Amino acid sequence: MRLHLLALLKKEPAHGYELKQALEQTFGEAYPSPNIGQIYVTLSRLEKDGMVRAVDVEQSNRPNKKVYYLTAKGSEALEEWVDSPTEGPRVRDEFFMKLILAPMTGIADRMMLINRQRRHYLSLMRDLNRLADNTDPANRVAHLLIEGAMLHLQADLDWLERCQEDLA
Amino acid sequence: MEGAVTPMTPVVRTVNLEKIYQNGGVPVPAVRGVDLRVEEGEFVAIMGPSGSGKSTLVHMLGGLDTRTNGEIWLDGKRVDTLSESAWAVLRREKIGFVFQFFNLVANMTVADNVELPALLAGASAAQARARREELLDALGLTDRADAAPGHLSGGEQQRVALARALANQPRLLLADEPTGNLDSRNTRDVLRLLGRVHAKGQTIAMVTHDARVAGMADRVINLLDGQIVDDADMAPARRRTGRSGTTGDVIELRG
Numbered sequence: 001m002r003l004h005l006l007a008l009l010k011k012e013p014a015h016g017y018e019l020k021q022a023l024e025q026t027f028g029e030a031y032p033s034p035n036i037g038q039i040y041v042t043l044s045r046l047e048k049d050g051m052v053r054a055v056d057v058e059q060s061n062r063p064n065k066k067v068y069y070l071t072a073k074g075s076e077a078l079e080e081w082v083d084s085p086t087e088g089p090r091v092r093d094e095f096f097m098k099l100i101l102a103p104m105t106g107i108a109d110r111m112m113l114i115n116r117q118r119r120h121y122l123s124l125m126r127d128l129n130r131l132a133d134n135t136d137p138a139n140r141v142a143h144l145l146i147e148g149a150m151l152h153l154q155a156d157l158d159w160l161e162r163c164q165e166d167l168a
Numbered sequence: 169m170e171g172a173v174t175p176m177t178p179v180v181r182t183v184n185l186e187k188i189y190q191n192g193g194v195p196v197p198a199v200r201g202v203d204l205r206v207e208e209g210e211f212v213a214i215m216g217p218s219g220s221g222k223s224t225l226v227h228m229l230g231g232l233d234t235r236t237n238g239e240i241w242l243d244g245k246r247v248d249t250l251s252e253s254a255w256a257v258l259r260r261e262k263i264g265f266v267f268q269f270f271n272l273v274a275n276m277t278v279a280d281n282v283e284l285p286a287l288l289a290g291a292s293a294a295q296a297r298a299r300r301e302e303l304l305d306a307l308g309l310t311d312r313a314d315a316a317p318g319h320l321s322g323g324e325q326q327r328v329a330l331a332r333a334l335a336n337q338p339r340l341l342l343a344d345e346p347t348g349n350l351d352s353r354n355t356r357d358v359l360r361l362l363g364r365v366h367a368k369g370q371t372i373a374m375v376t377h378d379a380r381v382a383g384m385a386d387r388v389i390n391l392l393d394g395q396i397v398d399d400a401d402m403a404p405a406r407r408r409t410g411r412s413g414t415t416g417d418v419i420e421l422r423g
Contacts, residue, residue: 115398118390122402125383129359147352154379164392165217 001034001042002051006078009052009070016040016066028135028142030128030149043068051077099163111168114160121157125150177244179340179371180206180229185238187224187394198224200394201238206340211362211372213382216391222375223344225391229373230263230342231255243339260289264333268345270325272317278328279304279313285335296335303331307361323354330361334370341365343374347381359384 008014008022016039024033043066046052051074054066070078095117102108132146187199199221206212214222227233228240231247240248247258259265272281279300286296304310307327317325326346333341346362347355355378363384366372374381382388383402390398 111397115390115400118398119388119400119402122379122382122388122400125379126402129380129383150380151352157379158377161215161217168392168397 001038002046003078003081005039005042005046006051006070006074006081009068010075010078013055013067013069015057015068016043019043019068026141027145028139030131030135030142030145046074050074096163099167111164114164114168118157118160121153121160125153128153176208178205178207178241179210179243180204180373181239181241182229183239183241185225185228185240186236187221187228187233188236197394199228199235202391202394202396204389204396206371206373208371209369210387211366211370211385212374212387212389213385214373214375214389214391215377215382220391221394222391224394226342226344226373226375229340230265231259232265260285260336262339264336264338264341266326266329266333266341266343266346268348270317270322270329272325272328272332274316274318276317277314278309278317278320281317281328282331282335285332289336299335300331303334307331321354322350323357326350326354326358327361330358330365334365339371341370341372341374343372343376345375345377347376347378355380 004023005019008019014022016036020034020036020039023031043052043054047054047068050071052068053071054068056064057067058064095113098108099110099113099117102113103110128146128150132143132150135142135146137143182202182204185199185202185204186197189196189198202221202225204225214225216222224233228235228248229242231250231252235248238248239246242258242262247255250258272278273284276284282300282303283296286299287293291299300313301310304313307330309324309327309331312320312324312328317328320328326349330346333343347358350358359380362372362374362381366384372385374385376382386401386403388398388400388402389396390400
């Protein structure tokens with residue numbers, strides 16, 4: 001989340017709660033909504049690393065709030081993030097490790113593992129269907145995020161089918 | 169539909185169903201001893217690798233392919249012993265089909281394509297027309313009624329095919345990869361429709377590779393080498409209750 005926050009701060013200085021809202025509004029429910037505590041912890045780490053600078057703003061009836069500004073160092077880190085290609089899909093899949101290793105130990109059979117995993121993927125898909133139904137059609141970003149998750153799940157299921165054909 | 173509680177006759181029941189093709193004198197089993205029940209109002213997705221027997225199974229349920237051994241029951245009546253002409257009548261009355269390639273009649277308008285099944289089943293021209301108007305309206309295709317199918321996008325053609333399949337208010341909707349030839353956006357439109365039709369109580373058995381489709385089903389059956397290797401209940405909370413969160417205007421479709 002560090003770099004996501006830096007990106008938002010590049011646009012404009014903000015306090016923690018504003019950052020949380022910006023993430024939620026942009027990505028919708030499909031984005032694993034960070035709790036405000038996580039955001040403050042991340043911001044204080046960024047501050048310690050010199051990526052952001054915090055400025056206290058006095059409020060009349062409430063404790064001071066901190067407004068965060070991106071520093072030159074933070075800006076550099078952000079550019080590096082933008083300029084480098086993003087990690088591709090994982091090659092070493094935890095389920096695959098289980099599928100290969102567990103039957104060797106005699107504690108599980110492959111068909112059972114595959115069936116359970118398929119059910120799990122399908123129930124995730126069901127959740128995504130519901131999420132898509134409940135997401136504002138005008139929020140293109142949120143819908144693309146959900147569609148991306150669906151396409152990844154589809155690939156996982158297709159691969160599971162290949163495993164079943166060849167191994168079970 | 170709420171009232172009936174007594175043990176219901178399943179819409180589909182198969183007993184030890186088998187299909188064995190002959191390939192140059194060599195028997196090739198495609199479906200091997202499938203026992204399947206589909207209850208009224210259920211949406212069952214059938215998945216599995218290609219060559220696992222999914223399509224053969226669904227084709228047999230609709231009488232488009234004959235069984236080698238076993239029994240098929242539709243609505244409490246044994247049907248695997250029917251003649252081809254008796255099957256044709258049964259299909260018109262009780263079964264709707266949707267295929268991957270829309271199979272619309274190319275030289276007929278959209279409206280005529282949708283009216284055809286009702287007319288074949290003996291409905292009056294006025295009845296067929298009323299049903300067609302209702303369906304096209306529900307599927308958002310009213311303004312395409314006079315178009316030729318070839319002038320429609322894939323998604324629109326598949327919606328027309330769905331309208332045609334529902335024209336006679338079938339007891340059972342069978343589908344074989346209905347989204348297999350559609351892009352992601354058109355798939356979404358067709359899925360939305362299927363969801364609505366199902367919510368209205370339509371019984372559906374559908375072969376699919378598409379996990380989004382399967383994610384909408386009440387049950388997902390997995391076939392491997394012609395046998396059921398998994399039968400997963402996807403909606404333990406049971407239909408309707410699980411949908412309470414879904415809002416939006418549900419279109420009027422009596423299926």
